[in-house]
Amino acid sequence: MTDIEIARAIARAPLRTLRLRDIPQITENTWRAVERLVNRGALVRLTHGIYTAPPDGHDGRTWKPPLEAAALAIASARFGERAVALMGVSAARHWVAIPRAIGIATTAVPRRGYAPLALNTGGRITFVPRDVGSLDLTLERTSLGMGLVTTPAQTLLDLLSRRERDGLRREVIAGIENLKAQVPPEEFRALLPAARVPSGALDVLAEMEAMSGR
The missing domain is CATH 3.30.460 (Beta Polymerase; domain 2)
Known part of the structure; x- marks a missing residue:
């Protein structure tokens, strides 16, 4: 699973949010891929092990949900x-x-x-x-x-x-x-x-x- 596929999987989840354990484990380095996406602003870490995909093209490095x-x-x-x-x-x-x-x-x-x-x-x-x-x-x-x-x-x-x-x-x-x-x-x-x-x-x-x- 590529970084883009991981980001899309989270964006398709209910309320655009998934636990790390629920992301399809196609690669052995899912955690590293998710952290890369957080660093790029494609995902936001809400709390330990739970991530959301910012809506409407927002940059997760500057955006946070209510x-x-x-x-x-x-x-x-x-x-x-x-x-x-x-x-x-x-x-x-x-x-x-x-x-x-x-x-x-x-x-x-x-x-x-x-x-x-x-x-x-x-x-x-x-x-x-x-x-x-x-x-x-x-x-x-x-x-x-x-x-x-x-x-x-x-x-x-x-x-x-x-x-x-x-x-x-x-x-x-x-x-x-x-x-x-x-x-x-x-x-x-x-x-x-x-x-x-x-x-x-x-x-x-x-x-x-x-x-x-x-």
């Missing part, structure tokens, strides 16, 4: 593209409910036991074990391709469950306030579980209904 797109790409490379989703503060960033960039990304994954991961391109990913199939998700476009993101209503519900975590209290509160204005009350009400409703969820629903005149 943290949320990189987090979704890494989770997809590890677990499968339809087994993971952006959630929490990262989904709120996607929905522009948290406008300021933050250094933490959160992805829902199907298994527990994975420590937070630092990115070579900056920032940190947290892997949250969730039953992804039970979440309200939508397929959305990121700078690296299509991936699953929790809907605004699901994102609001998740933020209400984690108001004090990761030192992001101010950002989470801002995200809640902005999502309250985006989400139709009936969509939020439909997601409220029969038990273990997050603290404040019913108050938020009442506020949303009042704002919508219902």
Whole structure:
């Protein structure tokens, strides 16, 4: 496999991202070939053993993906593209409910036991074990391709469950306030579980209904 073939294989992968172990091992020096491609700007090393192909002809020596797109790409490379989703503060960033960039990304994954991961391109990913199939998700476009993101209503519900975590209290509160204005009350009400409703969820629903005149 030539350097060009390796770059193309990674570009064809979901979210343009592959683990080194998943690159077809046609040559004994795949690692060296990948490092050459990184040095030339044809690939970007997101974290140890995971690489992405910059889109739209970008030079990887000067380009880096947004943290949320990189987090979704890494989770997809590890677990499968339809087994993971952006959630929490990262989904709120996607929905522009948290406008300021933050250094933490959160992805829902199907298994527990994975420590937070630092990115070579900056920032940190947290892997949250969730039953992804039970979440309200939508397929959305990121700078690296299509991936699953929790809907605004699901994102609001998740933020209400984690108001004090990761030192992001101010950002989470801002995200809640902005999502309250985006989400139709009936969509939020439909997601409220029969038990273990997050603290404040019913108050938020009442506020949303009042704002919508219902």
